[in-house]
Structures are given as structure tokens and as C-alpha cells.
Amino acid sequence: KVEVTTGSMTQAGTFNHVCVTLIGTRGVSERTKLDKIGPDLETAMKRVYNAKTQLPLGKLLLVKVGKNLYHCLPDDELFYSKIVVTTPEGESILFPSYRWLIGHRKHQLIFKKGLHWIEDEFYGYQFLNGVNPNAITKCSELPKNFPVTEEMVKPFLEGSSLQSEMTKGNIFIYDQKKMEGLPVRDYEGKPLHVTPGLCLLYVNSKQNLVPIAIQQLHQEPAEENPIFLPSDSETDWLLAKIFIKNADALNHQAVTHLMRTHFLAEVYIVAALRCLPEIHPIYKLLFPHFRYTLHINTGGRKSLFGPDGALHTSSLGYDGIIELMRRSLAQITYSSFFLPENITARGLDSIPNNYYRDDGLKLWNIISFVKTMVEYYYPTDDDVRKDTELQEWISEIFTHFPTCFRTVEEVIRFITMFIFTVSGQHSYDYCSMMPNYSLLLRKPPPTSKGQSTKETILETLPNVGEAVGFATMAIVLTGNYADKVFLGNYPHERFDEPVPKKIIEEFQAKLANLTKEIEQRNSAAEPPYIYLDPSQMENSIAI
Structure with a gap:
């Protein structure tokens, strides 16, 4: 049985035909149309349907939802709150959504089963594929200020030793040293705490981090x-993980997200608008990637940093x-902005199940279509050096990084990095579940073992009102809206020469092939x- 709940906001329902497909570990159900006597899928409606399947599906993993036009009626959007699937064995499985399904025919909304954020496997997975996949590095020698002993971790190394696993390249470290001594805000008259903590991670025999x-x-x-340690009480271990994730959430929002994508993109864009004329080939190439960024940054400064903003009310506060x-x-x-060099520098070239790396490097190579485009307009290094407008642009961006372009290759690298930053690097999720990603913790970390309880965890996490505020921010930052322009789409034709047009068409074809690869995996x-599916990411930082 499939129970579908639509949203309560205006026009959350649809007149379109809607179909669902259930996907399990052992099979896929038939595509079932959600159609019963009477109205279907109106605003604020909950209805139960029977999904058809000839064979057992095994463990249920996904629900795919698609919609098609109903006769001559116009296409409309549909807001799903959730789907609950009840298996023949009586197990009820929640697939939360709380987002719009836009478009028809091939457009599908994929519901994922609620992930177990408490589990160590998913905790480690997020350091590779979550909101902040640039936070860990390979550990070949323990820092002196992190005295983990062989005896401590031996039970978790499957018969091996810490030194042996470091030699094999299976040990990684998360270190938030830069948070030591940061000013924090007061909460109910007392200063909050942000942990400048350390976390040691291990790639086990199941290839899970x-x-x-x-x-x-x-x-x-x-x-x-x-x-x-994982052998400590359940609540002690969970609290330790929560405090590390709090530091990671703060670092992600302030640094990885805002500073390294929104604000640096703003610098690149403002400099381009000041220095490059509209007929300049680099301006025409990059202009689609400027869309909405300045607008969203202007509004975001107030909504995030204002007195009631999510970052102002976080554990760190504004200061x-x-x-x-x-x-x-x-x-x-400078090298940390370039994904291939970033991955290698952190020792993540071969760590398993790193989809951010795998998809990201493929996307990076595809975005390198700019090589052909740049070489078309700049056949030689001398052409680059003589372009005063191009030189003025880069010199206005950086003071201690490259302040001029000396070679064609330098231009190619910078533009590739720019496009990846505003598209792939700005795509993320897993940040609306408060215990898993909280910008505020109300109590300090425990200073001894065996003292925490479930009540301690609840007293540490944000209260209901605070959690709603943070979740709302996360939903807004990762939400859907009607006029998205996805990577590779150029609605406004700016190039009229055949060669650049051909280059863009080849770029689009390669993006489509990457989408197929990702969907198959x-x-x-x-x-x-x-x-990092090109069909899921935008051309620019537009939200």
C-alpha cells in the first residue's frame, strides 16, 4: 500500500496523471497510476493506493514519482509532503519529501528512505558525500595532541593495528584546530561551546568509513x-559525534558554503561586470553562471547574519x-580550489565509496570544455598577455593569488574552477535533520564518561522553535523553484560563430552522458x- 500526503499550501495539488514505481534490492514494481474514484492528489489530501508487483521487491530503497499531462489541461506543479509504503509483511516505511514535483513526462521525483543518521557508517559516509566533503585528510601519523592508543581502537580495527592501517592508507582524520578560541555567543546568560575537536576514521573491510x-x-x-570510543555508552558516543558535526556544520555554512562559493563567486562576478565588456568572449562564456548570485547574496547577508538569522543565532553567533x-x-x-589537486592533497585518491570525488572529477573534466573555447579566442600565450581587459579582471580579484594571466592554460584553469564552484561545488543535502546537522548546541560537551543520558542529548540539541528555524533555512537553501536553469543550458544566445556553438553542443552532450552514468550507478x-548529476544542479549560485 502507498499512502500519499500532499502539502497544505495553495495549489499544492495537481490535475496531472501521477505514477509511482517502487524499487527494492530484489526488483522493481510496475509503474502504478495513482487513480481512484473521486478526486486524487488535491491540496492537503492523504490517500492510499495499491501498488502492483509480480515478485517480491526485497528491502525497499526508493520510490520514483513521475507525472504526465492530463488530456488538454495545462501542466501544473505538485507538492508532496511524504509517502508511506506498507509492505506485505506490515512494515511501514517513510519516504519524506516536502518539495515540489515540477514538469512532466521524464521528470521524476526520487524519494529516499529515511537514513539512519545515528549509525557510524552513515556518519562516516557524510564526510565523503555529505554537505562538507572537503573536511578530512589521510592520516599517516597521529598528531601529538590526539593521543589515541593501539589499545583504545584495537576492537574496531578487525584484528589489525592502528599503525598497520595507517600504513595501508585506511585511517583518516577530521581536525577543527582553527575553531580553538573562537568567540561564542551567550545563551541564557552563559557562553555556548564550539568544539575544536578531532575525529579519527577508519575504512573497514566492508569499505565503509x-x-x-x-x-x-x-x-x-x-x-x-x-x-x-564506539565502545562507550550509546549516549556518550552519540554526543561526541553530535559535537563534531556541530563544528562541521558551522564550518560548512560559514566557510565551505558561504565564503568559498557565494562570496568568492561574488568577487569574480563583480570584477567581471566592472572589467569585461559585454562583447568580450570570456564575459559571454561566463555570464550564464552569474545568474541571481548578487541578488541572493544581498538578501542572504540579512537573512543569515541579521539578528534573527541562522548564523547569528548559531553557537558561534555573528562575531x-x-x-x-x-x-x-x-x-x-589557490590549489585547494581545483578539485583534482584538492583530492590528491588530502590523500583521497583511492578511498572507496567517494561519489563526490568520482562524479566531481568527471564533471571537472567535462567542464574543461572551456579549454577548446579559450584556445579558440586565445591561440597563444601572447594573446592572453595582451588582453588588457582580461588582465584587469584577474588583477581586481586577487591580491596574493595570481594577479595576472600569463598563459592560456592559466585562463583555462581559472574558468574551469569558476564554473565548477558555482555549479557542482554548490550542490548538497543532508542538512535539514537537526541532530545530524545542528548549528546550535545548548550545553557544553561532557568532561567525563558515563554521565550522559537521552535527556542530556535533548537538552543539548536546539529546542523545537530553534530547530524549526534552522530546518527552514536548510529547506530554503536546498529547495526547488520554478525557473531553475541547469548546468549546460544557455537560454540567451550570446555566441553567433559556428565554432563556439559547436563547443557548447558537445559540452551539453557530455553532461547528458554523465547524467546517464550516474543514474545507472x-x-x-x-x-x-x-x-553532481548535471540534470540536478544549476548553472549558477541562484539560491
């Missing part, structure tokens, strides 16, 4: 700063967020990784 040790209170080891961004900006290297992946 899992946490095996966490030091959360501060960087220096001490009796009141114990190292928590702490600004200081975190200042420290991070001072540590940025995702048919057997749990959870499916869709965030």
Missing part, C-alpha cells in the same frame, strides 16, 4: 577532555562566524548520490 575515536572538548589532551571566516580565508591556498546505490 567509520569513526573510531573522538576528542571533542578542545585540542589539548587532558583528564577532563577524554577520547570517546564567531566572522572570525571563523577570517581565519579560513587566511589559510586558503544510483539504481543500485543506497543511498543514491545525485548531487
